[in-house]
Amino acid sequence: MSITERQFSRRVILQGAGAVALVGLGSVSLGLPALAAANDKYPEEAFKQKSDADAIKALYGKAAEASDKIKLDAPEIAENGAVVPVSVTTTLPDVTSISFLVAENPIVLVASYRLPAGTVPAVANRIKMAKTSKVTVLVEAGGKLFRTDKEVKVTVGGCGG
Amino acid sequence: MMKLGSAIRLGFCALALAALAFALPAIAADKVDPVADAKAFKKFFYDKFPKLKPEDFVNGPYSMDEGLHKQWVEKEQFPPYEFAVEAGKEMFTKPFKNGKTYEDCFPNKGIGIRQNYPYFDEKEGKVITLELALNRCREANGEAPYSYVKDEMASLTAYMAYTSRGKPMDIKIPDDPRALAAYEQGKEYFYSRRGQLNFSCATCHVQSPGERVRTEVLAPALGIVNAMPIYRSEWSGMGTTSRRFVTCNSQVRGVPFNPQDDEYRNVEYYLSYVANGLPISGPGARP
């Protein structure tokens, strides 16, 4: 990549136009917190959980099933645990929420995004990872919850000192 | 009872690298010939990495490993050093108490000149780095000097490097025996082993670029200072060339010097000179 005057390259991350999202506001979730997208309160509880199962329960109140319609892009070996570029795109319709979890972090939930209608179901961000761990992305689409996972290796660098 | 133990407890790095044999044609080149050195230096790395273009060498580890390259490209979309460049730009034109600014201390108002640093000052008979020139400018205008390794100094050098992006490194060795001596001392420092791990800069950056020391991929020595100052994820912040020298020394268990001691100034002079012609790519993002 030639280093002429560095223009910051634009990268469009879209995987084709997102489907028209129907906001499933009406779905009843058995006394559990309403759809995350409905309220804008900070999910305090979810950000306290130490295991991904508890975080998922606190955040979405339902189990997640694996889906191959989610593309989680994360490095195999993180250059550094402090800045791990992780992004996700999905072809699932009616996506209302996307969240990232790192199983081995002291607090498992790293980020939870709420996508109103018309927002493309894709997010890129830079996360911290305490050590080698499974990285999980959760996608709430049409009221159902889906997930995919990827192992990311993290170690310290340099030769000691 | 003291157990008989070898004092050199070789860190596991030494074991990982000990297997490396590196035969070098030992032509006794006693006359100091920087031009020949630079040619040989570049040839060594071009032969070692034939697939790379010369300018790729300024991207250090990112030109050595596809996985790292991908993470770098992502970071470069909106690089973490963005704030340092903006802070540096703002500071650069903010007048000192006496009304002067850095623009008054540097040729071309400090814009697009980073590629000429470090330079040899024939009055002083020593190598002057960009960081040193900046602090001298501050002191000449009655301001307190900044730390040489990070924060304001990193922001100022980040901005100055940014204004030189793409310009080829252009270091001069004047016809002055002291300049040649400084260059040679820099070279000697670069190749001398130090610290309990008994590594020299060359052990990692000449013998094993592209290889891993735990998670880190080693950068080739060619063009290794072209991206300075750098935002390292490791530091979660900016660092200047001397910050990198200090941390490298500590990693091999050698006691580091002060950031602008002669050894560091001279080795930066050597490393910059042999990279003449390669583009400035600072400020850089690094693991």
Next chain:
Amino acid sequence: MKIRLVLLAALLTAGSAFAASEADYKAAYAAAEAANKEAGALRNQWTTTASTLAAAKKAADAGDFDKATAAAKEAEALAKASIFQATSEKTLWKDLEIR
């Protein structure tokens, strides 16, 4: 050229059977400090020399002169090795030089 091990200068053989006294510690510590100072003059100190010296001092402050003397002797050995490294590298660096 294979990476040479910088072998240690001769180590003191086993100390006397009796516990090391404060005097033994002080002598060993002074020798270590002198050697480290010389390494400093050669601009080639090691971080582990300083940390081992500190450990020696800490043990001495706690009254454990056996441990303190042992650590001081190790520090001296480290300092001597760093001197050896500095002097030998004055010529050996050329082996690595790209020509």
Next chain:
Amino acid sequence: MASTIRVRATNNGDITEVQALIQHPMDSGFVKDSKGELIPAHFIQQLTFEHDGKPVFLADWGGGISKDPYVKFAFKGGKKGDELKVSWVDNKGATDSTTAKIG
């Protein structure tokens, strides 16, 4: 003081792509400083992006988001010259906001 939020929003017909980089330590509360003391948690908890008065993207963040956080997303709609309001609040109640023009 200059805003802590840098935003780049570009529209290409029907999709507006948004990138944001925010200056914030994002301390998780699990890291020790050089003296061995825990650095208290200090991180952005909520980040919102609004276009035409309507939220287009809402982020709930924990301490696991990198220092000087970055996020990228895209939304349908928006055109060159429109404004995008960006604001954050952290666990200490500090806030910052800015408005960016879609390019």
